[in-house]
Amino acid sequence: MTSHRIALHPLRIAIALPLLATPAVHAADAARGGQIAVECQACHGPDGNSPSPLFPRLAGQHAEYLVIAMQSYRDGRRTDPIMRAAIQNVQEGDLADLAEWFATQKPATGTQAGTADRSAALAAAGQSVGPVGTAPASTGVLASAPTSGCPDPKASPTRDRDGDGVADADDAAPRDRDEFAKDADGDGFHEICTAGQLQAIRTLGTAPGSRTALTLDQRMARNYEIVADLDLAGISNWQPIGDCGPEQSCMKAGDKYGFAGQVEGHGHAVRGLRIDRPEAGGVGLFGVVKKTGVITNIRVIDARVRAGNGAGALVGANFGTVSNAEAIGSDVYAKAAVGALVGGSAGTVIRGRATGKVGGEAALGGVIGDMRGVVTDSWADVAVSGTKGAGGLVGLNTFGRVLNSYATGPVSAVDNAGGLVGMNTDAVVENSYATGAVSGTGTNTGGLVGFNSLSKVRGSYATGAVTGKAAAGSLVGRNAGEVSQSSAAGPVNGAAGLLVGDGSAGAVVP
Numbered sequence: 001m002t003s004h005r006i007a008l009h010p011l012r013i014a015i016a017l018p019l020l021a022t023p024a025v026h027a028a029d030a031a032r033g034g035q036i037a038v039e040c041q042a043c044h045g046p047d048g049n050s051p052s053p054l055f056p057r058l059a060g061q062h063a064e065y066l067v068i069a070m071q072s073y074r075d076g077r078r079t080d081p082i083m084r085a086a087i088q089n090v091q092e093g094d095l096a097d098l099a100e101w102f103a104t105q106k107p108a109t110g111t112q113a114g115t116a117d118r119s120a121a122l123a124a125a126g127q128s129v130g131p132v133g134t135a136p137a138s139t140g141v142l143a144s145a146p147t148s149g150c151p152d153p154k155a156s157p158t159r160d161r162d163g164d165g166v167a168d169a170d171d172a173a174p175r176d177r178d179e180f181a182k183d184a185d186g187d188g189f190h191e192i193c194t195a196g197q198l199q200a201i202r203t204l205g206t207a208p209g210s211r212t213a214l215t216l217d218q219r220m221a222r223n224y225e226i227v228a229d230l231d232l233a234g235i236s237n238w239q240p241i242g243d244c245g246p247e248q249s250c251m252k253a254g255d256k257y258g259f260a261g262q263v264e265g266h267g268h269a270v271r272g273l274r275i276d277r278p279e280a281g282g283v284g285l286f287g288v289v290k291k292t293g294v295i296t297n298i299r300v301i302d303a304r305v306r307a308g309n310g311a312g313a314l315v316g317a318n319f320g321t322v323s324n325a326e327a328i329g330s331d332v333y334a335k336a337a338v339g340a341l342v343g344g345s346a347g348t349v350i351r352g353r354a355t356g357k358v359g360g361e362a363a364l365g366g367v368i369g370d371m372r373g374v375v376t377d378s379w380a381d382v383a384v385s386g387t388k389g390a391g392g393l394v395g396l397n398t399f400g401r402v403l404n405s406y407a408t409g410p411v412s413a414v415d416n417a418g419g420l421v422g423m424n425t426d427a428v429v430e431n432s433y434a435t436g437a438v439s440g441t442g443t444n445t446g447g448l449v450g451f452n453s454l455s456k457v458r459g460s461y462a463t464g465a466v467t468g469k470a471a472a473g474s475l476v477g478r479n480a481g482e483v484s485q486s487s488a489a490g491p492v493n494g495a496a497g498l499l500v501g502d503g504s505a506g507a508v509v510p
């Protein structure tokens with residue numbers, strides 16, 4: 001074993017010894033651990049260096065320490081509900097390999113190790129991760145934020161003295177064409193005080209005749225804090241912050257062009273978002289958020305969004321972290337990957353909440369339309385309707401995880417409609433439920449999940465009424481995966497129905 005074990009506290013060695021003594025233990029295999037670690041990426045980053053302070057850095061921590069930490073989440077000595085759920089699927093024999101892989105990754109500077117920092121980050125954000133069902137109707141996080149970096153409210157609404165394309169009334173530094181937002185309190189976050197400033201993150205210098213030395217890349221990499229409620233009513237067709245670039249397909253472009261910084265919303269509301277870009281991809285208040293991007297403590301109220309694909313009130317395509325964020329009264333419509341909060345997400349959504357309605361053709365969900373990441377501690381009361389792959393919380397869940405979450409809205413589609421998730425592929429749903437009515441005019445209609453393909457549904461339930469044709473079940477429409485410790489109470493086509501409509505290719509375990 002590696003030499004740094006000598007440096008460990010004696011207590012840790014004592015705890016680690018029984019594990020090392022079991023005959024099943026083999027020399028830890030970092031390469032094998034790296035393969036399993038794919039399951040941890042969404043939160044801890046691709047190499048254990050999480051870009052978000054919400055998730056501790058694992059890269060370069062002592063392997064022995066990591067094993068003990070993981071065991072503690074499993075056996076309840078550590079109580080974090082997110083991590084407890086995330087580690088349940090890992091075999092005991094894999095812990096050492098996982099730990100070895102993370103231990104051999106290079107720690108990035110500027111990321112945070114350990115859970116203490118995370119608690120501080122959560123406390124600073126005024127939030128704590130609570131159990132499902134306790135999510136309040138609004139964040140209630142109105143931490144007093146500085147306004148000293150804000151423009152003079154008496155400044156002329158149209159005049160632009162520094163010619164950067166931002167009117168003086170929106171410009172915290174109207175004589176400095178490199179600045180439109182200031183970090184007056186020096187906390188590393190530039191204060192956003194007006195709707196114009198928020199839009200200028202994207203549009204600075206693009207107005208005819210305006211000049212700026214602050215490039216789009218620089219603006220996209222900065223951190224911002226929203227210090228007032230913002231009304232976007234004066235902006236007729238919002239330009240999403242961060243986009244898919246010339247490829248026009250966010251999934252192809254990846255997160256190349258997205259917003260890379262952090263936004264701390266301090267619980268403030270952003271009202272009146274209007275977007276009508278029926279051909280565009282990656283559309284929302286933020287269009288595309290990169291892996292390093294973090295959007296937190298923000299409320300988007302009464303947004304109306306029309307787009308081609310990848311559309312959500314808060315984020316069109318998310319590769320980063322969205323936390324403690326809500327979209328209330330959303331009305332989002334696009335062809336594919338449509339969510340009331342987030343359109344497509346390969347990143348993490350934690351404590352996301354949404355109400356309103358979502359419509360389109362494919363991959364439609366109350367919180368996220370098309371998901372390849374993690375959603376946890378989230379809920380939706382959203383009416384979802386479309387052609388295929390519609391879920392009260394998530395439309396398509398591919399390789400993803402839905403944990404500790406619920407949905408209450410009605411769902412209707414032709415194929416693959418579920419109260420919580422439309423279709424699971426190689427995915428997991430755990431400790432979650434749905435109560436909305438679900439109707440499907442084609443195949444695979446389920447109170448919780450429409451089509452569960454090569455996926456696991458565990459410790460979950462549904463109560464909504466199910467109306468369907470082929471393969472309709474009170475819990476799962478078609479099951480080609482594993483359903484365990486789950487139940488359902490809703491009627492199917494008006495009568496007591498089967499838990500699983502068509503389960504010929506799957507298993508149900510008590």
Ligand code: HEC
Binds near residue numbers: 037057079118348376
């Ligand atoms: C859904 C998000 C999520 C996923 C997926 C996830 N984790 Fe975590 N992890 C967390 C959070 C949040 C914490 C901090 C919990 C706390 O405060 O105790 C954490 C903490 C940890 C810690 C403790 C670190 C320390 O410094 O004490 C370890 C070790 C860890 N995770 C390992 C893993 C491994 C291995 C995987 C993949 C099998 C994984 N995690 C997947 C969210 C996640």
